[in-house]
Structure formats: C-alpha cells, structure tokens
Amino acid sequence: MTTIYDKLRFNSRGLIPAVAQQFDTKEVLMMAWMSRDSIEQTLATGHVTYYSRSRHSLWRKGESSGQTQRLVDMRLDCDGDALLLLVDQVGVACHTGRHSCFYRAQRHNELEEILQVEVTPEKLYGKKKSV
Amino acid sequence: MTTIYDKLRFNSRGLIPAVAQQFDTKEVLMMAWMSRDSIEQTLATGHVTYYSRSRHSLWRKGESSGQTQRLVDMRLDCDGDALLLLVDQVGVACHTGRHSCFYRAQRHNELEEILQVEVTPEKLYGKKKSV
Numbered sequence A, B: 001m002t003t004i005y006d007k008l009r010f011n012s013r014g015l016i017p018a019v020a021q022q023f024d025t026k027e028v029l030m031m032a033w034m035s036r037d038s039i040e041q042t043l044a045t046g047h048v049t050y051y052s053r054s055r056h057s058l059w060r061k062g063e064s065s066g067q068t069q070r071l072v073d074m075r076l077d078c079d080g081d082a083l084l085l086l087v088d089q090v091g092v093a094c095h096t097g098r099h100s101c102f103y104r105a106q107r108h109n110e111l112e113e114i115l116q117v118e119v120t121p122e123k124l125y126g127k128k129k130s131v
Helices: A036-045 A121-125 B036-045 B121-125
Strands: A016-022 A028-034 A049-052 A057-060 A069-076 A083-089 A104-107 A110-113 B016-022 B028-034 B049-052 B057-060 B069-076 B083-089 B104-107 B110-113
Touching (some): A016 B028, A028 A036, A028 A049, A028 A083, A028 B016, A036 A049, A036 A057, B028 B036, B028 B049, B036 B057, B036 B069
Parallel strands (some): B016 B083
Antiparallel strands (some): A049 A057, A104 A110, A104 B069, B049 B057, B104 B110
16 A cells, blocks of 8 residues: 655655645645645644744644645645645635735736735734733 | 846745646646746746756756647745746646646545546657667
C-alpha cells in the first residue's frame, strides 16, 4: 500500500509548497508551505495546517482570524514536490480581507487590483481596545 | 505606475513558484518555477516559459512535447512570493500524459491515481526508430 508519505519530496528545509483551491468554485485561494508535521496534522484533523516560515512553527490556518480551511482532498503532483489542497474556506483566505491572495494582475504593463476587500483586517484580527 | 516587477519577491535562488490554472475550466494543471527572465519572456511572447531547476535554463512549456501554454492572465499574491498563471493549455500539462500533474490523491490512507493517461509519453516525446 502506497501512502502520500512514500512519495513526498521535501526541499532542503523539509518543506513542500501547497496550493489551496476552493473545492466547489475552483478558485485558487493561496499558496503556502507544509512540513511533514503539518501534513500529518491536516490529514488527522481535517483542518488545514501549514508551516509558517517566518514564525518557524505550525500555523493552523485561521487560528487567529477564524478564517479556517477544511480539507476536502489532498493531491500530489507527478514529481512529488507540490501539493494541491481542495479546501472549504470559511470567510476569506487572504490576510488583507480578500477572498483569494491572488488579487493583483499584470495587465497592460501595470499591476491592477482585481479583487475587493470583503472584510477589513481590523475585523479579521481584532484591535485592542484602548482603556 | 506599479508593475509586477516592483512587487515580485524571488527566493534566494532568484526564483518564484508559479501555479498554472486552465482559465476556463479552472483546473489546476501544475506548479513550476519562474525566474525574472522567464516572467519577462512569458509576458512578452504570451507563451508560458518556466525556469527548469534541473537544467538550469529557461524552459518554454511544450518546447519538446508540443503541449504549450498560452498566457491569459498573470496574477501575484499578497506577499509577492507566488504567481498564479491563468493559461490555455494545448493538450495535456503533465509529462505523464495526464491533463494535470496533480493526478494522485491521498484517500483512506492510501495514494490513489484519479486521472487517466490521455496521451502516452512515447507519443508526447517521440521515440527514436530503431534502424
């Protein structure tokens, strides 16, 4: 029996890129990185968990914003060095409050914003009340 | 005027991951890497050109197989460190002859093949006739 762990090819830092796609609309939401631990946790719990390269730790998507991702299907590419996660996104995927992180397009030699902010970052991440 | 080149964040090897998505069906086809040169060439010609990490050179998608990708839209994510290419794929994206490289899924603790071969690799890449 072959499992995904037999075929994964991590980079020199033990990470593999993962693309998240909304399972029903097929919108590509974001790209992030996963470690073996984050893959195991994602498969075990059904909650998508990435590896944060800036914080050097597991990052359960939505842990601070509430915008979680439920795993629907995990796919591996032919070379074993990229993952495609079909997910069900709660709310918005992007920390800017847009549905997808890919909200800028190069058109007519210019970078245009093509998606609007649906939730303000203040609402996503809260703001300490001044006492 | 801001262009995509002002916002791109390449890794330490001068590369950025790029996800290719079929523009109309929204199927995610593959993930590969791009250099600044490959991005410039892609935008200038409309033919998607990646950077081959194994050959250390530009790789015009389909140059040997004929399975080219026409660029429809190039998008950049919020952090500037991942690209989404909306493309029109001729034939199949995967060197195994499947439409997408993401043809394996982890289901019931097992890696299953979920896409069939549409063109044999021999047909894609040719075979030298024995004389």
